[in-house]
Amino acid sequence: MSRQNGQDRRDGQSRQDGTERAYDIVLFGATGFVGTLTAEYLAAHAPQGLRWAVAARDTGRLERLRERLAAIDPRCAELPLLRADVTDPDSLRDVAGQARVVATMVGPYLEYGEELVAACADAGTDYLDLCGEPEFVDLMYVRHDARARETGARLVHAAGFDSVPHDLGVWFTVRQLPEGVPLTVDGFVRVGGTFSGGTFASALGQFARGRHLLAAARDRRRHEPRLVGRRAYAPTGAPRYAGEVGAWALPLPTIDPQIVQRSARALERYGPDFRYRHYAAIRTLPSAVGGAAGAGALLAAAQVPPVRRWLSGRLRPGEGPDEERRANSWFSVRFVGEGGGKRVFTEVAGGDPGYGDTAKMLAEAALCLVLDDLPRTSGQVTTAVALGEPLVERLRRAGISFRVAAVR
Numbered sequence: 001m002s003r004q005n006g007q008d009r010r011d012g013q014s015r016q017d018g019t020e021r022a023y024d025i026v027l028f029g030a031t032g033f034v035g036t037l038t039a040e041y042l043a044a045h046a047p048q049g050l051r052w053a054v055a056a057r058d059t060g061r062l063e064r065l066r067e068r069l070a071a072i073d074p075r076c077a078e079l080p081l082l083r084a085d086v087t088d089p090d091s092l093r094d095v096a097g098q099a100r101v102v103a104t105m106v107g108p109y110l111e112y113g114e115e116l117v118a119a120c121a122d123a124g125t126d127y128l129d130l131c132g133e134p135e136f137v138d139l140m141y142v143r144h145d146a147r148a149r150e151t152g153a154r155l156v157h158a159a160g161f162d163s164v165p166h167d168l169g170v171w172f173t174v175r176q177l178p179e180g181v182p183l184t185v186d187g188f189v190r191v192g193g194t195f196s197g198g199t200f201a202s203a204l205g206q207f208a209r210g211r212h213l214l215a216a217a218r219d220r221r222r223h224e225p226r227l228v229g230r231r232a233y234a235p236t237g238a239p240r241y242a243g244e245v246g247a248w249a250l251p252l253p254t255i256d257p258q259i260v261q262r263s264a265r266a267l268e269r270y271g272p273d274f275r276y277r278h279y280a281a282i283r284t285l286p287s288a289v290g291g292a293a294g295a296g297a298l299l300a301a302a303q304v305p306p307v308r309r310w311l312s313g314r315l316r317p318g319e320g321p322d323e324e325r326r327a328n329s330w331f332s333v334r335f336v337g338e339g340g341g342k343r344v345f346t347e348v349a350g351g352d353p354g355y356g357d358t359a360k361m362l363a364e365a366a367l368c369l370v371l372d373d374l375p376r377t378s379g380q381v382t383t384a385v386a387l388g389e390p391l392v393e394r395l396r397r398a399g400i401s402f403r404v405a406a407v408r
Contacts, residue, residue, distance in 0.1 A: 021097075021098060021099055021100050022051065022053075022080075022098040022099075023051045023052055023053045023080070023098055023099045023100070024050055024051045024052055024099070024100050024101065024370045025042070025050070025051075025052040025053075025099065025100070025101045025102075025103065025366045025367070025370060026052065026053045026054070026055050026082060026095055026098070026099040026101070026102050026103070027039055027042070027052070027053075027054050027055065027103050027104075027105070027366075028055045028056070028084060028095060028102055028103065028104040028105070028106060028116065029055075029056060029104055029105035029106035030054035030055060030056055030062070030065060030105070031054075031056040031058060031061040031062060031064075031065050032056075032105055032106070033320040033355065034105050034130065034160075034320070034355055034358060034359055034362075035054075035056070035105040036065060036068070037355055037356060037358075037359035038103070038105065038359040038362050038363050039054055039065060039069055040068070040069065040072060040359075041359050041360055041363045042363050042366075042367075043069040043072040043073045043076050044072050044073065045363070045367075045398075046073075046367075047367075047371070050367075050370070052079070053079065053080035053081065053082050053098075053099075054066070054069075054079060054080075054081060054082070055081075055082035055083070055084040055095055056083070056084065057083065057084065057085040057086075059081060059083050062081040062083075063081065066079050066081060082094075082095055082098075086106060086112040086113075086115060086116070089115045089119070092115050092116045092119045093119045093122070093123070095116075095119070096116070096119035096120045096122070096123040096125045097119075097123050097125070099125055100125065100126060100369075100370055101125070101126040101127075101128065101366050101369045101370055102116065102120055102125055102126070102127055102128070103127075103128040103129070103159075103362055103363075103365075103366045104116055104127070104128070104129045104130075105129075105130055105362075107129075107130065107131065107133075108133065108136075109129060109131040109133050109136045110133050110135060110136045110139075110209075113129065113131065113136060113140075114136075114139070114140065114143070117140050117143075117144050117155060118143075118144055118147075120148075120153050120155065121144040121147040121148040121151060121153050121155065122147060122151065123151065123153070124151035124152045124153050125153055126153060126154045126155075126156070126369045127153060127154070127155045127156065128156050128159045128362060128365055128366055128369070129156075129157050129158070129159060130158070130159060130160040130162065130358060130362060131157045131158055131162070131255075132158060132162035132163070132254060132255045133255070134213055134216070134217065134255045134258055135209060135212055135213040135216045135217075136157075137157045137158070137255065137258075137380075138216040138217050138219065138220040139216050139219075140155065140157070140380060141220050141223070141224075141380045142216075142219055142220055142223050144380070145223075145379045145380045146379070148378060148379045148380065149378045149379040151378075152378045153378060153379075154369065154377055154378055154379070154381055154386050155379065155380040155381065156365065156369075156380075156381060156382070156383060156386055156387075157259075157380070158255055158256075158259050158382075158383070159361060159362050159365045159383060160358035160359075160361050160362050161331065161353040161354065161357065161358045161361070162254060162255055162256060162259075163254075163255055163256040163259040163260070163382075163383070164361045164365070164383050164391075164395075165331065165333045165348040165350070165353075165361075165400070166187055166189070166256040166257075166259070166260060166278065166333060166348075167256070167259045167260055167263055167382055167383050167384045168348070168383055168384055168387075168388075168391065168392055168395075168402070169187065169333050169335055169346065169347075169348040169402070170185050170187065170260045170263070170264075170276060170335060170337075170384070171263060171267075171384040171388065171392075172335075172346060172348070172392060172402050173185050173335040173337040173344060173346045174269060174270050174271075174274075174337065175269070176337065176344040176346065176404055176407070177337050177338075177339045177340065177342055177344060178339055178340030178341075178342060179269065179271070180271060180272070181271055181272070181339045181340040182271055182272060182273035182274070182339055183270060183271045183273070183274050183275075183337065183338070183339035183340075184274075184275045184276075184337070184338050184339065185260075185274075185275070185276050185277075185335055185336065185337040185338075186237070186242070186244075186249075186276070186277045186278075186279065186335065186336045187256075187260075187276065187277070187278050187279065187333055187334070187335050188242060188245045188247065188249060188279050188280075188281035188333065188334045188335075188336075189252060189278070189279065189280050189281060189331070189332075189333050190247075190280075190281045190331065190332045190333075190334075191330075191331045191332075191353055192328075192329055192330045192331070227265050229272070230265075230268070230271075230272050230273070230274075231272070231273045231274065232261055232264035232265045232270060232274040232275075233261060233274070233275055233276075234257035234258065234260060234261040234275070234276045234277070234278070235275065235277065236251045236253075236277075237249065237251050237277035237278070237279060238251070239251065242279070242281065244336050244345070245281055245334050245336070246283075247281035247282055247283050248281070248282045248283070249279035249280070249281060249282075250279060250280045250282060251277070251278065251279055251280075252278050252279060252280050254278065256278050257276055257277070257278040259382050259383075260276045260278070260384075261276060262382050262385075263382045263384035263385055264276065266381070266382070266385045267384065267385060271339065281334070320354070320355050321355070326351075326352040326355050326356050327351075327352070329351060329352035329353065329354070329355075329356070330349070330350070330351055330352070330353075331349065331350055331351075331353040331357070332347060332348075332349040333347065333348045333349070334346070334347045334405070335347070335348075342407065342408075343407070343408040344404060344406070344407050344408075345404070345405040345406040345407075345408075346402070346403065346404050346405060347401070347402075347403055347405050348400065348401065348402050349400070349401045349403075350395075350399065350400035350401065351399070351400075357400060360395075360398050360399075360400070361395065361400075364391060364394040364395055364398055365383065365387060365391060367394065368387050368390050368391045368394055369386075369387070372387075372390040372391075372394075373390070374386065374387060374388075374390060375388065
């Protein structure tokens with residue numbers, strides 16, 4: 001099978017045996033805001049016998065976290081605590097060597113992430129993160145995909161709101177359409193909630209690194225195998241009124257369409273000619289104009305270092321809203337798919353996108369990697385390629401809906 005889709009057979013050398021590892025899952029950065037939510041979710045939902053641990057650089061904070069988790073499940077009173085620091089590569093290699101899966105919430109990833117990716121790729125350990133930084137993902141592909149394929153490690157980036165609802169939502173939509181024909185899907189995102197401090201910091205950093213981002217993307221294209229006999233692309237759509245969803249559609253400059261495109265390149269089920277466009281759905285024209293102006297202002301401000309630092313201080317990584325505000329947050333991503341004379345409307349919807357449901361998605365993805373029967377993949381892979389239907393079913397049981405709204 002091709003190197004592109006990662007469907008490599010794993011031999012005895014290339015895939016670690018879970019019985020030889022001390023832990024099924026290690027959460028790295030577990031004492032941060034989203035890390036704590038992810039640990040709390042695992043404490044409440046981990047199946048009997050799951051061997052998991054939490055890791056961070058501050059053992060005092062880890063001990064306080066363990067007390068908090070023990071109030072959810074008394075078994076967590078004995079939860080292992082691992083000290084690990086992004087400035088200490090040996091500690092990261094130690095964590096990777098003990099785990100079947102490492103899930104990390106430590107960002108911005110461009111600044112803090114590579115050593116752990118490298119450690120997991122070398123150890124044959126599955127890796128998950130919440131990264132929404134295209135430059136980082138492209139750099140990790142160029143530098144560590146080949147090694148991960150040798151060892152059997154699955155490197156899965158963007159396993160939170162970036163980009164699980166969009167990647168799996170498109171995958172779910174494609175499965176409602178005919179096979180073997182050209183397909184188009186448009187995604188329309190609506191959010192009622194606050195993005196995390198880590199997401200905000202990552203976005204500011206990427207806005208300020210336009211040339212570096214483009215250079216990393218070009219370098220990735222030089223290393224990726226060419227797609228032969230098929231086409232999959234994700235162009236930037238033009239702003240428009242989208243009557244199919246009753247909203248103004250503004251193109252969203254996020255990592256999500258790139259992730260969807262990679263899934264489409266890897267999986268023949270997306271058809272011989274696949275196109276995806278990604279939008280924010282805004283109900284009124286004044287709000288759409290204001291949103292576009294605000295995004296432009298943020299992009300301009302990110303180019304000025306003192307202004308960028310000031311903005312970063314408004315919402316710091318590791319901080320987040322209170323429980324009441326999270327409980328009132330929500331997201332909805334509606335998809336319109338067409339092909340073979342059929343048109344289908346689908347939706348992925350859930351609760352707090354920036355915090356609560358991001359933690360849920362990451363935790364369920366980690367459980368999926370450890371416990372579920374999955375396709376044989378390795379290297380840098382997307383959630384749709386590596387996890388697919390098993391993760392969709394897990395998320396449904398966890399309260400995130402995947403539904404077909406209409407077929408025409």
